[in-house]
Amino acid sequence: MPVPILLVAGFLGAGKTTVVNHILAHAGGRRIAAVVNDFGAINIDAELIAGASDGVVSLANGCICCSLEGDLLRTLATILRRKPRPDAILIETSGVADPEDIVRNLLDPVTFQEAPLETVLCVVDATMAPAGLDDPLLRAQLRAATMVALSKVDLVDAAQRQRVRDAVAAIRPGLLQIEAPHGQVPLELVFPDSPDRPPVPRPPGSRRPSFERFESLSWTSDKPVSLPRLQQAIARLAPKLARAKGLFETVEQPGRQFLFQLAGGRATLVPAGAPASGLPRARIVFIAELAALSAAEIAAVMDGCVAEGAD
Numbered sequence: 001m002p003v004p005i006l007l008v009a010g011f012l013g014a015g016k017t018t019v020v021n022h023i024l025a026h027a028g029g030r031r032i033a034a035v036v037n038d039f040g041a042i043n044i045d046a047e048l049i050a051g052a053s054d055g056v057v058s059l060a061n062g063c064i065c066c067s068l069e070g071d072l073l074r075t076l077a078t079i080l081r082r083k084p085r086p087d088a089i090l091i092e093t094s095g096v097a098d099p100e101d102i103v104r105n106l107l108d109p110v111t112f113q114e115a116p117l118e119t120v121l122c123v124v125d126a127t128m129a130p131a132g133l134d135d136p137l138l139r140a141q142l143r144a145a146t147m148v149a150l151s152k153v154d155l156v157d158a159a160q161r162q163r164v165r166d167a168v169a170a171i172r173p174g175l176l177q178i179e180a181p182h183g184q185v186p187l188e189l190v191f192p193d194s195p196d197r198p199p200v201p202r203p204p205g206s207r208r209p210s211f212e213r214f215e216s217l218s219w220t221s222d223k224p225v226s227l228p229r230l231q232q233a234i235a236r237l238a239p240k241l242a243r244a245k246g247l248f249e250t251v252e253q254p255g256r257q258f259l260f261q262l263a264g265g266r267a268t269l270v271p272a273g274a275p276a277s278g279l280p281r282a283r284i285v286f287i288a289e290l291a292a293l294s295a296a297e298i299a300a301v302m303d304g305c306v307a308e309g310a311d
């Protein structure tokens with residue numbers, strides 16, 4: 001039996017991991033293998049999805065999760081050899097990825113026979129100004145899509161939702177757009193029993209040279225951070241950041257872990273369970289346009305978040 005693939009694409013911080021977590025939590029008995037392709041040395045997404053950070057891990061609901069470290073086809077072959085075979089494979093691309101190369105690889109006839117790429121879901125942040133859709137990377141993600149999920153619709157009014165819908169429709173007329181507050185995507189839509197939707201658009205034959213636009217810089221500490229100092233540090237760095245996310249313990253509440261997210265200019269902090277053992281007590285990934293920030297600048301600002309003598 002072929003194992004269908006769902007590819008989840010979308011801009012930095014659009015809400016891809018939120019969609020993936022919703023799908024895995026509502027798999028309804030389907031065994032879904034998740035492949036996470038995070039951008040950065042610390043794979044926060046794999047931790048958020050699987051609660052573990054290395055290699056292939058089993059999820060509580062019987063799914064498997066692995067990070068896309070080697071090449072995609074090798075990762076898929078490993079997944080397809082697993083017994084029992086998964087019912088579906090979900091691949092989350094990193095927010096800096098133009099899905100074109102991934103789509104081209106997946107449409108390889110041999111791969112397609114065993115694991116057909118059925119859906120490319122592009123997650124679009126409904127809070128963005130419609131002009132944000134002029135971004136060439138986001139346009140490339142939309143070009144590859146067979147379906148759009150509008151995220152964060154709970155944060156905007158109907159007029160803004162319509163503006164973003166219209167802007168998407170101007171780029172891809174007729175493309176199915178669904179609203180997906182907090183990642184709520186209907187499973188029967190992304191894993192239909194009998195798919196009868198247009199095939200995934202074939203990217204042009206020639207590979208365009210990929211250009212690097214973003215870089216990822218990591219900061220870790222074996223000590224907990226001071227929350228007020230961290231807030232000040234993030235306020236200083238935020239104007240230069242495209243995205244940041246991290247997991248850490250605080251001096252104020254030792255023994256508990258928090259998840260920090262900066263996406264689309266909005267910062268959030270939520271409790272994230274018990275700290276993972278064997279990992280630094282603070283690990284944060286910063287993503288910025290190339291040359292906007294240096295590792296030294298991050299270290300200088302962030303090292304001030306660790307209180308002297310804290311342990």
Ligand SMILES: Nc1nc2c(ncn2[C@@H]2O[C@H](COP(=O)(O)OP(=O)(O)OP(=O)(O)O)[C@@H](O)[C@H]2O)c(=O)[nH]1
Pocket residue numbers: 010011012013014015016017018019045094095096151152153154155180181182183243245261262263268
């Ligand atoms: N209010 C609200 N927040 C959302 C929604 N979807 C995502 N978020 C928040 O937006 C931030 C980014 O969401 P993620 O799911 O991590 O985004 P992502 O696209 O996986 O991010 P990258 O992989 O880093 O590109 C997080 O703080 C989410 O909690 C939504 O529908 N409503």
